[in-house]
Amino acid sequence: MRLDKVIEEQLQTTRKAMKRLFLMHKVIVDGQIERNPARNVDSQLHEIIVDGERLVTQQVYYLLNKPFGVVTAKKDGQFQTVTELVAPIDFRAELYPVGRLDRDTTGLLLLTDNGQLGYDLLQPGLKVSKTYQAEINERVTEADIAAFAEGIIFDGGIVCQPAKLKILATTEKSSKVELTIQEGKFHQVKKMFLARGKKVTALKRVAMGPLVLPADLAPGDYRKLTVQELQQLKIYFR
Secondary structure, three states: OEHHHHHHHHHOOOHHHHHHHHHOOOEEEOOEEOOOOOOEOOOOOOOEEEOOEEOOOOOOEEEEEEOOOOEOOOOOOOOOEHHHHOOOOOOOOOOEEEOOOOOOEEEEEEEEOOHHHHHHHOOHHHOOOEEEEEEEOOOOOHHHHHHHHHOOEOOOOOEOOOOEEEEEEEOOOOEEEEEEEOOOOOOHHHHHHHOOOOOEEEEEEEEEOOEEOOOOOOOOOEEEOOHHHHHHOHHHOO
16 A cells, blocks of 8 residues: 555545655654655555554455456456455455456456555566466477567567466377466467467466465465465565
8 A cells, every 4th residue: 555545544644744754754664764655565564653653554465266257357247256256254345356367267366455566566567477377279389389488479560578388288189388478468378379370278377476376275265365475575565
């Protein structure tokens, strides 16, 4: 949450009074004078002291195993949404999915009410990796691996960043692969394989940055991030 919003809400300050606290060096984060009102903070990760008072934030972070057929949205007139999978006791109106998985794509999705963190995790400059496991309708070859490493080119000349493709299993008529990318173009994984004349028949995200989909988290289930997982996201709080 933005530091200035934390101060305004918890100390009930006016905007002018909040700015004065920064000017008077009375805002301390992790033992250092903080001059950036827009800094993203969470008291689970940061010690926030303002005018001698410790402030506590209440934001939430859920790791969801998105099931097939559910849309990555807050509202939809036709299909169930990922936020509707959250139990009423855990639900907040500000909760939203970080990034997007297609309706027929399953796997790891982060839900949070920390809008700034979600925004930063999706910035191309930060190169937050996303790893998928996919089933392909044809045999994936070493030539495909080389093409992905060089950068797939879509029809129209759009060039993808180099991606790491690994073959997990293969037969003459199908393959299971793992693919890691650092960008998020629309339908990117499916289009990358189509550019090689192959079709994705199943797609599952298994990791995003430092977050890994737990093997024991069933489709449709979610849980709060552990302290360790949240600590791994601290580098993205800016």
